[in-house]
Amino acid sequence: MHPITPTASRMTWMDTYRGLAIFLVVLFHAAGNFKSATGRESVPFLDPITMFFDPYRMPLLLILSGLLLHRGLAKPLGAYLGGKFRKILWPLVLWSSVQLIISARYDDFFSPVEWVDGTYQWFLVVLMVCFIVAPLNRWIPALALSVAFILILIMVKDEVPEAARIFFYGSFFFIGAALGPWVPRIQALPVWAPILLGLIGITIGVGSATELVVVTRALPWTVLYPLPGLVALLWLGPRLPTFPPLDQIGRNSIIYYTVHTAVLLVASQVWGATGWPDTKIRFTVLFIIALAVPAFLTHHRQQCNLLFEFPARRQHTTAPLATGVTARRS
Template sequence: MPAPQNTAVTPMPTTQRFTWMDTMRGLAIVLVILRHGSTTLIEYQIFPTIWFQALQDVLVPFRMPALMLLSGLLLDRALKKNLGQYTLGKMQNLLWPYVIWAAIFLGVSNGGEQYLEPMAWVSTSYLWFIFFLMIYFAIAPFIKFLPAWVPVLAAWIGSWFEPYAASLLGQLLYFAGWFFLGQLASRHWDLVNRLLRPTPAIIAAVLAAFGAYFSLTYPARIEYRVEIVPFAIAGIIAAITLVRAIPDARTGWIRFIGRTSLVWYVAHIPIMLVTRRILVMAGVENFWIHYIAGCTMAFLGSWVLARLFQRGAPFSWLFKAPWPKPKARTTA
């Protein structure tokens, strides 16, 4: 009689740092900055050429979902802390920089005229990603008893009936599916590793190409809809497989961006807006000058801030609350 097979689920190791995650996050942040290099010009009626806009649209279904999934991969690791440590950590690393940079953004964009408007602080412009993460981390401790697939399915079913473009709720639901998909993936790491192999990755890349084509053909209808999710998952699988194959010796600079991704994410738009305003005041209207200058200053300024952040206080207070970490509880 054959021995029974071991069907135990293998979770992602919680004591190991995966360098490919830093690389993947860094690449996503670079793509976000390059995307915003053109979208921040819309209010000045400066538009890119059709082919360049199409090139940007191709990546829309993959970029932010990948960032959200990577955040969800680390959810179970965070949930191992007691509720006090968990809550204080999220206030320190998410709520604090959100408030600081929402204030900076509102000040730069309209001179602070909206400071007294409560809704201006809700999912503020590009900071929606941080705002959504705060909500997901807030509800995660209260639904951790559920099977990991339940919040993923519930979120995307809700997103089907409340599409992304319809409301803030629709956007929350769509990206909640990606966040909790990351948690689900972290609990089935053996399956993930089987998917991150050359043959499955090639098949996934072909599927992702179809998704990119649909996104390019119908960008306003399908870029953040449930219909595109399978193709986006395929694209992310292919991208992770490729990134994992790159030696760490060649990814040091991009891993630095990934490790300090919060700094780059919150800082790049205000830097771009200041650059835009200076160029407009100088009478510059050429798209490429604006785009290259905006992206260059965003990368340079974010790099300086990331280096200063690593030096600690007082520079780190822009991105992390200054109160100390709570002492870990010990048992006799």
């Protein structure tokens, strides 16, 4: 077979994958909200789809974040951490608070466990921990950090179950960081290699959909199951055609991720208060609203950016005037 050449830039395909993963997260949460509100244990037309992608949704997001770690670590440590506090910790605290208020869980404001593992914003908790640990990558290989996370998971999962999710999913972040330098080689593989890896990945997905395979923090070694499929996706990425709707979601993933759960909670409460029937229409409406509200906020991001990013301190520099007097500019 002749090699297939890349057609898209690295950032474009990463945005596409990030958008696809967020889309699947919204689908998964909308289905879960629908089942919770209607008392159903399953939704036959949805569950096979969400379960097929279950091994890949969150690992893909974390792999993508890890691939770009080198860019952050190239900055001074203060600037690096400051950016993470402004762009991850701030929306984590803000939107976790929103969820607790909407759910009337006021006592949980004083429970550290709820902040770590009790809201839909747990992905940001994992990211924040990974980015705090990540400067160690200047001295310790990323793959070693991933293995360390799994070893910690094995040691503490019974005593600190709330931390299990962090160490399990955090390992994917550092796998992504380890794969970063290898991406050009992965994308140059002959086509038979990613086809083989992709078939393994599809088999894992089918196993998940039929409940024969489970990728879970309770079984630390299952972190290996999604890796063949994820590597195949890295090969495929730059060969994908552009898909602007997914690219837009991917570029603004923080908005879609933080907002959609609050929207689902409020919309579900409103639906229940009206007494409207709990049919498939309910799921469809909630799913559309959960995407539409973040899309609206994305369109008006300039006006509402404080909801997703804490403002940076203005940097003041000096510049000479024609008279030789220095003036302060922002």
